Amino acid sequence: MSNVWSAGEDPRTYGNPVGEKATYQEYLANYRLTIEMKCSGLDAEQLAERSVPPSTLSLLGLIRHLAQMENHWFQRVLQGRTDPPRLYKREDDPDWDFAGATPDPVVVDDALATWKGEIAKAEEWFDTVKEGDLGREISFDAGTVSTRDVLVHVIEEYARHAGHADLLRECIDGRTGE
Amino acid sequence: MSVPFPEPTSLVASHAEVFLTYLDYFRSVLLKKIDGLSEEKLRQSVLPSGWSPIELVKHLRCVEMRWLVWGFEGKEVSDPWPDRRDHRWYVAPEESLGQLVEDLLAQAATTRLIVESHALQERGRPGERWDGDQPATLERVLFHLVQEYARHIGHMDVARELIDGDVGE
Numbered sequence: 001m002s003n004v005w006s007a008g009e010d011p012r013t014y015g016n017p018v019g020e021k022a023t024y025q026e027y028l029a030n031y032r033l034t035i036e037m038k039c040s041g042l043d044a045e046q047l048a049e050r051s052v053p054p055s056t057l058s059l060l061g062l063i064r065h066l067a068q069m070e071n072h073w074f075q076r077v078l079q080g081r082t083d084p085p086r087l088y089k090r091e092d093d094p095d096w097d098f099a100g101a102t103p104d105p106v107v108v109d110d111a112l113a114t115w116k117g118e119i120a121k122a123e124e125w126f127d128t129v130k131e132g133d134l135g136r137e138i139s140f141d142a143g144t145v146s147t148r149d150v151l152v153h154v155i156e157e158y159a160r161h162a163g164h165a166d167l168l169r170e171c172i173d174g175r176t177g178e
Numbered sequence: 179m180s181v182p183f184p185e186p187t188s189l190v191a192s193h194a195e196v197f198l199t200y201l202d203y204f205r206s207v208l209l210k211k212i213d214g215l216s217e218e219k220l221r222q223s224v225l226p227s228g229w230s231p232i233e234l235v236k237h238l239r240c241v242e243m244r245w246l247v248w249g250f251e252g253k254e255v256s257d258p259w260p261d262r263r264d265h266r267w268y269v270a271p272e273e274s275l276g277q278l279v280e281d282l283l284a285q286a287a288t289t290r291l292i293v294e295s296h297a298l299q300e301r302g303r304p305g306e307r308w309d310g311d312q313p314a315t316l317e318r319v320l321f322h323l324v325q326e327y328a329r330h331i332g333h334m335d336v337a338r339e340l341i342d343g344d345v346g347e
Binding site for chain 1: 326334
């Protein structure tokens with residue numbers, strides 16, 4: 001494959017994390033970096049490009065969606081912070097995360113800052129979680145969720161979206177790999 | 179075979195079952211995403227990188243075999259890379275989708291059997307796969323497999339939409 005990142009540029013770590021929490025942390029960190037790498041070097045026009053039509057997916061839409069997803073699971077579900085409004089949701093448009101991804105540098109800056117802000121908040125909270133508490137059940141909606149199941153879900157959701165990002169990027173400028 | 183999405187709020191018997199349910203779910207999505215594609219579409223790429231849907235079906239079965247049988251169980255496998263030729267994914271013209279799906283489901287049954295007979299914290303047996311490194315625990319292997327499946331299903335999501343506009347989880 002062409003246009004792959006050279007090894008020296010890859011900011012991800014491939015350690016051998018010991019324990020469950022460290023494993024989740026490494027996968028999360030690497031997927032967040034993978035998405036960032038998929039977006040790097042592109043301008044607002046390219047980030048907002050619907051590059052795999054008829055899909056309305058764009059890299060910018062994905063960033064907004066992932067910010068919403070981080071906020072949903074780490075703030076609303078795991079910490080019960082349900083008062084602030086959902087990110088990038090509008091009553092008249094449930095897909096506002098993707099639909100509102102317009103090629104405007106202001107929209108791009110907002111999406112990246114919001115996503116990174118959500119990541120920082122999630123990391124700050126996860127640092128305080130003890131290994132032994134990963135199985136703890138938390139009330140949510142009518143049922144319960146365990147911290148562990150939420151983390152596995154967040155990681156597989158990142159992975160599937162990274163698959164979307166792979167092809168979005170390939171169709172923007174041919175870059176593959178990572 | 180349609181498996182519902184393993185919502186974090188649905189009750190599961192164990193952590194191992196969470197991994198197995200995700201794998202069942204992703205395989206069922208894969209089969210749904212290739213359902214109804216003509217022979218031509220199955221074997222044709224819609225992307226510059228050149229991979230085709232039928233190659234992905236074979237690749238994922240081989241990935242599962244490499245991680246759990248060749249890797250975790252440390253078994254000898256005469257050809258661990260049948261999905262690869264000249265550094266690319268490969269499916270011979272005479273290999274049928276029906277056979278490859280059957281093989282995938284048989285591999286799935288093997289995976290379940292292996293997972294159900296070991297603890298998640300158990301380390302794999304040394305073998306060729308590990309190339310002298312310390313084998314990973316079953317939990318780590320399953321974790322890797324789940325995220326690898328997820329990313330490839332993400333590829334198939336987009337490929338199917340490019341082929342005929344079909345979307346959905």
